[in-house]
Amino acid sequence: MIDFELTAEEQAMIDSAHKESLEVIRPLARYYDEHEHESPKDLIARNWQQQAEGGGSGILGLGVGASLRILENCWGDAGLMLVAPGSGLGGAAILTSGTQEQQAKFLKRFGEGEPKWGAMAMTEPGAGSDTAAIQTMAVLDNETNEWVLNGEKIFITGGQRAMDESDGLVVVWATVDKTAGRAGMKPFVVEAGTPGAHIDKVENKLGIRASDTATLILDNCRIPYENILGSPEVRKVDPSQTAGFRRAMATFDATRPIIAAMALGVGRAALDFVKDVFEKEGIPIRYGLPRHELTAMERDIMDMEASYKAALMLMLRAVWMMSQFQPNSLEASMAKAKAGIVVSRITQKAVEMMGPLGYSRKNLLEKWMRDGKINDIFEGTGQINMLIVARRILDYTREQLK
Numbered sequence: 001m002i003d004f005e006l007t008a009e010e011q012a013m014i015d016s017a018h019k020e021s022l023e024v025i026r027p028l029a030r031y032y033d034e035h036e037h038e039s040p041k042d043l044i045a046r047n048w049q050q051q052a053e054g055g056g057s058g059i060l061g062l063g064v065g066a067s068l069r070i071l072e073n074c075w076g077d078a079g080l081m082l083v084a085p086g087s088g089l090g091g092a093a094i095l096t097s098g099t100q101e102q103q104a105k106f107l108k109r110f111g112e113g114e115p116k117w118g119a120m121a122m123t124e125p126g127a128g129s130d131t132a133a134i135q136t137m138a139v140l141d142n143e144t145n146e147w148v149l150n151g152e153k154i155f156i157t158g159g160q161r162a163m164d165e166s167d168g169l170v171v172v173w174a175t176v177d178k179t180a181g182r183a184g185m186k187p188f189v190v191e192a193g194t195p196g197a198h199i200d201k202v203e204n205k206l207g208i209r210a211s212d213t214a215t216l217i218l219d220n221c222r223i224p225y226e227n228i229l230g231s232p233e234v235r236k237v238d239p240s241q242t243a244g245f246r247r248a249m250a251t252f253d254a255t256r257p258i259i260a261a262m263a264l265g266v267g268r269a270a271l272d273f274v275k276d277v278f279e280k281e282g283i284p285i286r287y288g289l290p291r292h293e294l295t296a297m298e299r300d301i302m303d304m305e306a307s308y309k310a311a312l313m314l315m316l317r318a319v320w321m322m323s324q325f326q327p328n329s330l331e332a333s334m335a336k337a338k339a340g341i342v343v344s345r346i347t348q349k350a351v352e353m354m355g356p357l358g359y360s361r362k363n364l365l366e367k368w369m370r371d372g373k374i375n376d377i378f379e380g381t382g383q384i385n386m387l388i389v390a391r392r393i394l395d396y397t398r399e400q401l402k
Contacts, residue, residue, distance in 0.1 A: 002317060002320055003320070004064055004316050004320065006064065006065055006068070007065070009065075010063075010064070010065030010068075011065075013065060013069055014065065014068050014069050014072055017069045017072035017073055018072045018075065020076070021072055021073060021075050021076025021077070022076065024043070024046070024076075025043070025073070025076030025077050025080050025081075026076050026077065026364070028040060028043060028077070028080060029076070029077040029079075029080065029210075029364055029367065030361075030364065030367070032077075032079065032080060032209065032210040033079065033209045033210065033367055034209075036204060036205070036209040036210070037202060037212070039083075039161075040080060040083060040210065043080060043083070044083060044084070044085055044115050045115065047084045047085060047115075048085050048114075048115040051085070051086070051111070052111070052112075063319060063320075063322075063323040064316055064319055064320055064323065066319075067257060067258065067261040067315060067316070067319040068261070070258060070261040070262060070265065071261045071262070071264050071265040071268070072265065073265065074261070074262045074263075074264075074265025074266055074269075075265040075266070075268055075269045075272075076265075076269075077210065077371075078207075078208050078211075078262055078265065078266050078371045078372075078374075079207070079208040079209055079210030079211045079371060080210045080211075081262070081265075082157060082158060082208060082210070082211035083158075083161075083210050083211055085110075085115035085116055085117055085161075086110055086117065086118065087107055087110045087117075087118035088117060088118045088119055088120070088157070088158050088162070089118070089119060089120035089157065089158075089171075089251075089255055090118030090119050090120045090162065090169055090170055090171040090189075091107055091110065091118045092120070092251050092254045092255050093120050093171040093187055093229065093251045094106050094107060094118075094171060094189070094229060095107075095254070096250040096251045096253075096254055097171075097187050097229035097230050097250070097251065098229045098230070099229075102189075102226070102229060106169060106189055109167050113166075113167065114166060114167075116162075116166065116167045116168045116192075117158050117161040117162040117168045118158075118162055118168060118169050118170070118171070119156050119157060119158040119159045119161075119162040119163075119168075119169075119170045119171070120156070120157075120170065120171045120173075120251070121153035121156045121159065121170050121171065121172045121173065121216055122134075122153070122173045122248075123153065123154050123155045123156075124136060124151065124152060124153060124154060125152060125154060128381075129380065129381060129383075129384045131173070131182060131185060131248065132181040132182045134173060134174065134175050134185060135151055135175075135178070136149065136150065136151025136152070136153065136172065136173070136174040136175065136218060137149070137150050137151060137174060137175060137176075137178070138174040138175065138176050138186060138188055138228075139176070140176075140225070140232070141222070144222070145224075145225045146222045146223060146224060146225060147188060147222070147223050147224075147225065147227065147228060148220055148221065148222055149172060149174055149188060149190065149196070149197075149218040149220075149221040149222075149223065150218055150219060150220060150221070151174060151218050152200075152215065152216070152217055152218070153170075153172060153215065153216040153218070154215045154216075155203070155213055155215075155378070156170065156213065156214045156215070156216055157211060157212075157213055157378065158211060158212060158214075159199060159212065159213070159214030159215075159216055160199050160202050160212040160214040161212060162192065163192050163197065163198070163199050163214070163216065164192065164199065166192060166193070167191075167192060168191070168192040169189055169190065169191045169192060170189075170190050170197075170216060171187050171188070171189055171190075171229070172187070172188050172189075172190050172216070172218065173185055173186070173187050173188075173248060174186060174188055176232055176234060177234045180234050183234050183235055184234050185248060186228055186229070186230065186232060187228070187229040187230070187248070187251075188223060188227055188228050188229070189223070189227040189229065190218070190221060190223055190227070191223070191227075194221055194222070194223060195221070195222065196218060196219050196220045196221030196222060197216065197217070197218055197219075197221045198216075198217055198219075199214050199215065199216060199217075200214075200215040200216070200217045201214070201215045202214050202215075203215075205374075206370050206373065206374075207367070207370035207371035207372070207373060207374055208371050208374055249329060252332065252379060252380060253322065253327075253328055253329050253332045254322060254332075255379055256318070256332040256333060256335065256336035256379050256380065256385070257315050257318040257319045257322065257328075257331075257332050257335050257336065258319075259336050259339070259340075259375055259378065259379045260311065260314070260315040260318070260335040260336050260338070260339035260340075260375075261315055261319075261339075262375055263311075263339035263340055263342065263343035263372060263375035263376075264308065264311055264312055264315060264339055264342070264343065266343050266347065266368050266371050266372040266375070267308055267311075267339075267342055267343040267346040267347065267372065268308060269364070269368050270346050270347045270350040270351075270365060270368045270369070270372075271301075271304055271305065271308060271346055271350065273350065273354075273363070273364075273365055273368075274301065274304075274350045274353055274354065275301065277354065277357070278297075278301075283297070285298050285301050285302070286298060287302070297353065300349060300353060304345075304346050304349060304350075307342045307345065307346065308342060308346065310338065310342075311335070311338045311339045311342040314331070314334050314335040314338050314339070315335040315339060317331055317335070318331040318332045318334070318335040329388070329392065330388070330389060330392040330393070333380070333385040333386075333388040333389050333392075334385075334389050336375075336379060336380065336382075336385050337382050337385035337386050337389065339375060340375045340376030340377075340382045340385075341376065341382060343372035343373075343375050343376070344372055344373055344375075344376055346372075347365075347368050347369035347372040348369055350365055350368075350369070351365055351366060351369050387401065387402075
């Protein structure tokens with residue numbers, strides 16, 4: 001039976017996250033939105049200290065309580081949430097693809113020493129949603145027993161911090177056999193300071209501007225043999241059944257519900273803002289009346305709330321299934337696709353309803369509209385996730401439904 005009930009400890013964690021978002025993060029949101037490449041050092045130090053005191057390792061939580069904490073963090077500010085030190089999406093890839101020994105080796109660092117970050121690099125200039133088109137190559141040098149990586153990865157969330165700070169890492173998806181398509185895909189851990197790996201540029205973005213989004217160049221980048229996650233063997237069978245492709249999808253199954261939680265935090269921030277304005281202006285929202293007796297504003301608010309709650313339930317189901325070690329590929333894609341649509345609609349409608357007040361930079365509402373859009377794009381676009389949902393429900397292959 002699905003159970004979303006929180007423990008007292010989880011509820012206290014969520015309440016604490018909301019309080020910190022309101023009192024610490026929200027006051028910083030506008031400044032770091034307008035100073036995109038400036039690092040919030042005090043907030044980073046605070047987050048790292050809290051992590052150390054809590055005995056954490058900076059690894060993204062995958063349960064219901066952890067997802068709701070992420071939601072609260074993004075209610076404060078999604079960009080600043082992404083700046084928090086930790087293993088990030090790289091850690092998720094290591095957890096789903098690495099051996100126990102690799103997990104211990106690579107993830108231990110995120111609970112000790114100075115703040116550090118992990119990231120994941122999948123997208124390339126010629127390979128976005130179509131992972132079979134990946135051109136970054138990994139070749140084994142048998143003389144030195146090292147992997148030699150060459151290629152370019154773009155739009156890496158947290159990539160600059162992961163590669164610039166001591167002891168960070170990026171999980172790079174590369175191919176060991178270009179003729180094998182997805183069967184040749186393998187994840188490799190590239191640690192900060194590795195010769196041949198450098199950040200080429202950092203993007204200027206529409207939203208989540210506090211978070212860096214970087215391009216990574218791999219130029220004869222040599223890493224130890226043991227930095228490959230999983231087996232280097234290539235099995236040229238159905239691509240959906242290959243180990244490399246399954247590991248990539250397992251990573252997304254873990255992270256897509258997290259993206260949904262992020263989206264819902266931004267969406268609820270916008271919804272709360274509109275309702276607070278109405279309350280201060282003495283405009284009631286009359287729940288319980290027939291729809292035809294409501295004002296257009298009341299109907300809009302109720303529609304926004306209904307969409308939010310539907311997306312919330314999908315997200316909670318996906319993370320609960322993950323926490324119970326149940327396959328959740330369909331549910332993860334449903335949650336991510338729905339939340340991406342909902343946050344875009346809620347934030348845009350909120351700006352429209354508030355008129356000049358919503359468009360003004362005096363308030364954070366216009367920022368939330370910009371921040372929210374990324375959730376419909378990264379970790380698999382809304383269209384790609386819709387395709388995944390359709391294929392799963394209809395039992396179609398990739399070739400049957402494109």
